[in-house]
Amino acid sequence: MITEIIDWYKMLSQKKITLIYSGPLWSEGIGGIAGTLCKRLEYDKIPLNMSMEVFSVFVEQMNNMLMYSEEKEMFTMTDGCSAESPKGIFVLGKEGSKFFIQTGNAMKNENIEMIKSRIDYLNTLDKAALRSYYKQQMHSPAVHPGSKGAGLGFIEIARRISSKIFYSFTPLSGDLSFFTLYVTIGEGADE
Numbered sequence: 001m002i003t004e005i006i007d008w009y010k011m012l013s014q015k016k017i018t019l020i021y022s023g024p025l026w027s028e029g030i031g032g033i034a035g036t037l038c039k040r041l042e043y044d045k046i047p048l049n050m051s052m053e054v055f056s057v058f059v060e061q062m063n064n065m066l067m068y069s070e071e072k073e074m075f076t077m078t079d080g081c082s083a084e085s086p087k088g089i090f091v092l093g094k095e096g097s098k099f100f101i102q103t104g105n106a107m108k109n110e111n112i113e114m115i116k117s118r119i120d121y122l123n124t125l126d127k128a129a130l131r132s133y134y135k136q137q138m139h140s141p142a143v144h145p146g147s148k149g150a151g152l153g154f155i156e157i158a159r160r161i162s163s164k165i166f167y168s169f170t171p172l173s174g175d176l177s178f179f180t181l182y183v184t185i186g187e188g189a190d191e
Contacts, residue, residue: 018044019092024073024085030062037092044094053160053185054092054099060153061103061181062090069105070176098162098186107179112169115179119165122158130159161185 012020018040021033037058041051065088072084088105107115125133134155158165163184169177 016094017091018094020090022087022089024075024087025062025066025069026085027066030059030066033062033090034058040092050099050186054101056160057101057157057183057185058090058092060157061101062088064153064181065090065103065105068107068111070108071106095184098184100182100184102180102182104178104180106172106176107169109171109175109177112177112179115167116169118154119167122154123164125158127159130155134159157181157183 019033019037034055037055038051041054046054066086069086069088071087073087074082074084076082086105088103091100091102093100093102122130122133134152137152137155154165161183166182168180170180171177
């Protein structure tokens with residue numbers, strides 16, 4: 001067991017992973033992770049503008065997982081009531097002068113084409129077009145059927161990153177797939 005922990009530590013250090021979370025998600029828990037992220041960015045002396053970009057993308061990606069993850073974990077609260085919480089994974093790392101954020105969660109296969117088309121469209125827009133599209137969507141009624149939010153999350157992510165949005169879908173059992181989203185933030189990011 002100790003050898004496995006040392007191996008994990010070495011791998012995380014080599015990959016410059018600064019924050020990783022895997023498990024159930026709830027609003028208060030995300031607040032705790034956000035506090036840890038802020039302290040980490042402060043500890044690493046990250047410039048304020050880049051810290052704000054990283055934090056904004058973190059919030060959007062965590063909210064997406066909170067609202068849309070189809071994998072749930074059941075638990076019993078202290079008052080004896082049962083509850084369920086969506087599950088997901090969040091990884092923050094650093095490559096040179098840029099940060100990367102990768103998230104993953106289970107989602108229904110029926111939503112894959114919609115997600116692909118939204119992300120593919122956003123990947124075609126430059127920063128000015130993204131700003132314009134964001135403003136347009138803010139004033140648009142009923143952005144996307146089945147959306148639990150305002151439908152602006154991917155747009156907000158695309159506005160703040162310095163790369164395209166990379167994604168993948170890995171089939172799981174039944175009608176689910178594992179959705180992975182990967183973005184970079186900072187100077188010199190990959191296009």
